[in-house]
Amino acid sequence: MINVANKIWPACPLKDKNLNKEQILQFLKIRAEYEKSAFVSEGHVETRILGPKEFARPIPAGECAISSLVCLKNGKVYGGTSGKNAHLFFYDPSPDADTVAEIGVVGQNVKVSSLVADARGMVYGATDSPDKNNFLFRYKSCEILADEVEVEGKTVREIFDVGVEDQIFHSIVDPCHSAGKIEKLTALFEGEGIATMVMDEGRNVIYGLTSRTGVFFVLDPDKMKITFQQTVDSIGKFSKALAIDKSGAVYGAGGKGGIFRYLPDQGRLEKLNIYAPCLRGREMYNEVQCWAYDGGANLLYGGTVDGVLFAFDPDLRKMVALGKPLDQSNIRTLAPATDGRIYGVGGERGGCCHMFVFDRHSRELKDLGVLLARVECPWYGYEIECSVTGHDGRIYFGESDRISNLFMYFPAPRGNFRWSEIENKNQDVK
């Protein structure tokens, strides 16, 4: 037991009985601002639950953690999940849909680690799971399947309800939903999954990395044939992310964040002796966790395990550390906007992710806060794993939690300020 009789207590400014009206109002305003200040307030945030809630239950808890996203040319976004059952879904952003629709189960106890799409809209996916049950799969949307519809000898009425595109109409008199077919393909590498893939639509090749031993491979998706493979790091230290620039060169990172490049025309993988930036003394732990390609400037952006954002110019072969946007580790995902801004989310697993932005025009690197949406359901975004840029400029973020939603971020218009104004001003001063 304790004696509290003689304890001296701290004072609370709010409990001062002599506060005047102005002081009281000031405290209330401080409180109101404080309560909101941690959350994204620039631009607009929404979520979509993983299912058309008016008609079907969403993908269940424990199966809905979004692990990969890809945006097709038609603007639809396809996503894969991880969990007891790994699902494939699509989101149609058109106003008469604006809904996630589940396509089907890809596999059990796996993670859809990567999705890519070819020029026709064929989606290729890969899985990664510790129990070695990994495979490549292909998703043929209704648009692709439409070419395979047998029409000979049939009337229109007989095939009237055949879906010719992946779609969901839920706001009209006759709601309908159509999705294509998932085809399980092959296990590419014995005993390990695929960590990531990128696609060169022009060359129609898929580049990937295996998840355990870090084998970089080139895959011809039509023939399902690997045409090149090479381990990227001799002691198995590698980053599970790849990026591709406008020339078709593919970039990744090995041990200590050392950048490698695959040149498709030469069929050669080379180490560049360039390293992703990290905190001093942590070189040995360095990893590039994600990339984003800014086509407007032919710049690659990367985020590291230390939480450092960098830019890499593949033409100049120059690496620039842009800084740490957050006081957390792990830049988990990056996505380019259409105007020179790069959006990202970072933070430790089990924590409280923040979104940030880098603007290459103003060079501003800014913490935007915790994702919080009111629509379609009130929801905090604590765990984000992947992202993709939509055709209308919105950024999609895949949440990775027991219950997960598709976050959509609508960037605010960017200001007109450019860093060059400061440089020009200083030129004048000189």
Added chain:
Amino acid sequence: MTMPCKPAAVTPVVFRELPEHETIWSMTSGIKGEIYVGICCEMTGGVSAYLARLNPDSGKTDYLLEVATALGVPAENGQATHAKVHFCLMQDDDGLIYAATHCTGAPLNDFIWRPWNCWTHPQKHFSGSGILIYDPYKDNVLFSDIFLPREGSRCMALASKRKKIYGISYPRDHFFIYDIAKKELKDAGRIGSINPECMFIDAQENAYTTDDYGNILKYDADREEIVELGVQLPHAPFRDGFHNVFYDIAPCPDGESVMGVTWTFGDRLFRYDYKKNKIYDYGNAYGKEEEEWFHIINTHTAGLIFGRDGLCYYCSNLIDNGKSTPHLIRVNVETGQKEDLGAILYQGRPTDHFSRAANDANGNLYFAETGACPTKLFKYTPENKSKLHKNIRRYWG
């Protein structure tokens, strides 16, 4: 014309020795008839929660623990303080007290704190919920640990036979299981964005709580997984069930159901038969439905407890003369008939709102006020104290 409210026949117990504390979020009935109270301080930075014990016979209060000190995290260290024992105070049959701390108490010299703002703040972050295992009869802290990094513990239930504690983390809203024997934490995953304020357990020590829309979730203790039961709590007709989560739950004397109330305006009283997975709607807590949304405590209802007379007592804020005023209400769970026993006043003025209730060995009921300084309990003695109904122990906060 609004009628002047009838005062309830209650007697205050005032914790004058804690002049800065302004909330009581936890209270539990002791196995020897004593009352344990977690006294909290949210607005004065750098102040610890206290565990106190009321001896109902003598009326004497003992301050048992300064919680932050017992956890080894001094209240004035500049971090968010261990200023609250939220709905996380339970006593086991062997007399041991289990208590866990919650956050939002401000650091020293601050007056507000939120976890999102300070999650990674080098100084002002919350170290994480601390658990205490305390023997109140030997005045001995048997174990303490910061078991839930960075998060607070909003509500808990004790699975005495399984030697586990179930709880909900704040702000990330994860259902967790703490193994008392192994001192290990297991995360069953996120259940929503809005913390339920209560959970309860059945005889098999499965836990029940709610998601953001008041859908009842069961943690199946054998299968170790969360199951949706397909039952939604009743909600006001002008709402869709969002934020209509468990707020307070009292075990019914039948041993097969619980009486409960939901959170926030349009709060609903219900009985849930967990054996049949069936819910019975008892309507709004009392009187006229308040549809105007100003603040959650306007129609706040909590402090549910059964008297020996088999009636369920609770405190509900009603609007008296335009002011939100807690009333003591009782409901006959068989007939659904509710009776207003009057406004709970202190020195002639309305009290603030009430969080939890407990009973002593003599059939008296105690209701914990929250939101007023100094903190207080209010004792009520039902007319019929003879034992008509058995007292089912409550193993949750």
